[in-house]
Amino acid sequence: xxxxxxxxxxxxxxxxxxxxxxxxxxxxxxxxxxxxxxxxxxxxxxxxxxxxxxxxxxxxxxxxxxxxxxxxxxxxxxxxxxxxxxxxxxxxxxxxxxxxxxxxxxxxxxxxxxxxxxxxxxxxxxxxxxxxxxxxxxxxxxxxxxxxxxxxxxxxxxxxxxxxxxxxxxxxxxxxxxxxxxxxxxxxxxxxxxxxxxxxxxxxxxxxxxxxxxxxxxxxxxxxxxxxxxxxxxxxxxxxxxxxxxxxxxxxx
Amino acid sequence: xxxxxxxxxxxxxxxxxxxxxxxxxxxxxxxxxxxxxxxxxxxxxxxxxxxxxxxxxxxxxxxxxxxxxxxxxxxxxxxxxxxxxxxxxxxxxxxxxxxxxx
Numbered sequence: 383x384x385x386x387x388x389x390x391x392x393x394x395x396x397x398x399x400x401x402x403x404x405x406x407x408x409x410x411x412x413x414x415x416x417x418x419x420x421x422x423x424x425x426x427x428x429x430x431x432x433x434x435x436x437x438x439x440x441x442x443x444x445x446x447x448x449x450x451x452x453x454x455x456x457x458x459x460x461x462x463x464x465x466x467x468x469x470x471x472x473x474x475x476x477x478x479x480x481x482x483x484x485x486x487x488x489x490x491x492x493x494x495x496x497x498x499x500x501x502x503x504x505x506x507x508x509x510x511x512x513x514x515x516x517x518x519x520x521x522x523x524x525x526x527x528x529x530x531x532x533x534x535x536x537x538x539x540x541x542x543x544x545x546x547x548x549x550x551x552x553x554x555x556x557x558x559x560x561x562x563x564x565x566x567x568x569x570x571x572x573x574x575x576x577x578x579x580x581x582x583x584x585x586x587x588x589x590x591x592x593x594x595x596x597x598x599x600x601x602x603x604x605x606x607x608x609x610x611x612x613x614x615x616x617x618x619x620x621x622x623x624x625x626x627x628x629x630x631x632x633x634x635x
Numbered sequence: 636x637x638x639x640x641x642x643x644x645x646x647x648x649x650x651x652x653x654x655x656x657x658x659x660x661x662x663x664x665x666x667x668x669x670x671x672x673x674x675x676x677x678x679x680x681x682x683x684x685x686x687x688x689x690x691x692x693x694x695x696x697x698x699x700x701x702x703x704x705x706x707x708x709x710x711x712x713x714x715x716x717x718x719x720x721x722x723x724x725x726x727x728x729x730x731x732x733x734x735x736x737x
Contacts, residue, residue, distance in 0.1 A: 395716045401661060401694030403727040481660045488656070584700035585655040592657065592698050596664055 385418070386425040388561050392554070393418075396584065402595040409604050410550075410594035413611060417551050420615060421558055428559045432566035441571070445509050448575055452500040452516065453525040460493035471542045478597075479542050485589050486545070492582045503575045541606030543597055549590025551614050556583040644708040645682055645689050651704035654680065658695035658705070665694060665728050693721040694728060 385393070397414060400407050435443040453459065467486045471479045501513045516522040560576045560583060567573065598604045647658075659670040659680055669686035673679045682705075696717040699705055703713040714721065 396700075399697045399717045399722045401697040401722070401727055402729075403724065404729065407727075481663070484656070485660070581653045581701050582655075585653065585657065588655075588657055588698045588700045592661065596661075 383419065383422065385422055386429070388429075388565070389418070389422050389425045389558060392421075392558055392561065396557070396587065397554075397591070400591075400595055404599065405604075406595045406598045409598050409607075410591065413547070413550060413594065413607065416611060416615065417554060420551070421554060424555050425558050425562060428562040429566060432562050435572075436567055436569075441507065441569070444503070444507060444569070444572060444575075446521075448500050448503050448507075448509075449516075449519070449521050450525060451575070452497055452504070452522050455493045455496040455500065456523070457494050457497060458523070459525070460497060461490060464490040464493060467545050470540070470545070475542055482542060482589075482593065482597075489586060489589075492586070496579050496582070499578045500575065503571050506574070507571050541603070543593055543603050544606045544610045546590045546593035546598065547607045547610035547614060549586050550594065551590075551611060553583055553587035553590060557587055639688070640690050642684070642688065643690055644684050645687065645705055645714065646708050647680055647682060648704050648706055649679055651701050652680070653701045653704070654678075655700060656680065657698040657700065661694050661698050665692070667692065670695065690721070691726070692728075693717060693726045696721055 393414075400410075464486055467489075468483060471483050476483065501510075501516070504510050504516070505513065510516060557580070560580050563572055563576045564580070594607065598607055659672070662668060662670040667686055667688065669683050669688075670680055671683045673681050693714075696705060696714045699715045702715050705714045706712060707714065
């Protein structure tokens, strides 16, 4: 497979460097191999979308994309999705995962702040006069994505490390998408929307990387991550409607 | 007898650092505890060179997401993202026991 240069650079710069040897790192390399085809396809698609957006004289594309970002990272979704992750660590497990709990507590603020940044873009762009104008807009408050910011994020994971798959695969995807926008677009608001989040998205990717390198040392721990990735890589996982349709088909069969 | 590389002072560039604490977490994980919290009101993270063993250990560099936020003091060399020579096998944890005669 020929890798897109943006992905190759991401792999060489942020993915492959490691501070640890052993089963955790070996497992992460296995997970990386599974992520690469999806990351590559996503990067190529993102480049095409950015090139189309760059040719569009209006900023209609910005409104819809920023609105989706606001829906996914507004206070309600951010607090709910991250609190479920915090609660996946039991009192007995706290000694082992105390740093993960702190990182996830910090991520509540990171995600809430991203929602604020999206609102800032909409205000600067003149799409709304006040953030309160978004409250009655369904698109600003719902997101039909199952994974990460969607429905599955609203339920506690059964294992404290399951989140690592989302941190690694989805945050890696976010980093690649942001890199594409920053390199292919020359729009100040789009740049603001992406650049202002980039380091935090990369930090959350690093959190997934760290969890696997350091904690995913046994088959049981690795299974929790791999099972989550199995779900995330399903072609129907990104959209709620597709998943529900599949579930109905399964029930009828 | 194994030889330790000569220590080189490194520091956090607070104009680049995002205070994500990954360096603090990972340094604590390996029990070096060389990343410390400054007692000032901003709770900035600093590197205690009394404990840091860079370039013997480079583990914090591997999980830092903020480019150029950790640098060598004298040379000014940026260590994030980590140059390839910083994550060779002999710098990774857990440390391999030195072979007899080494």
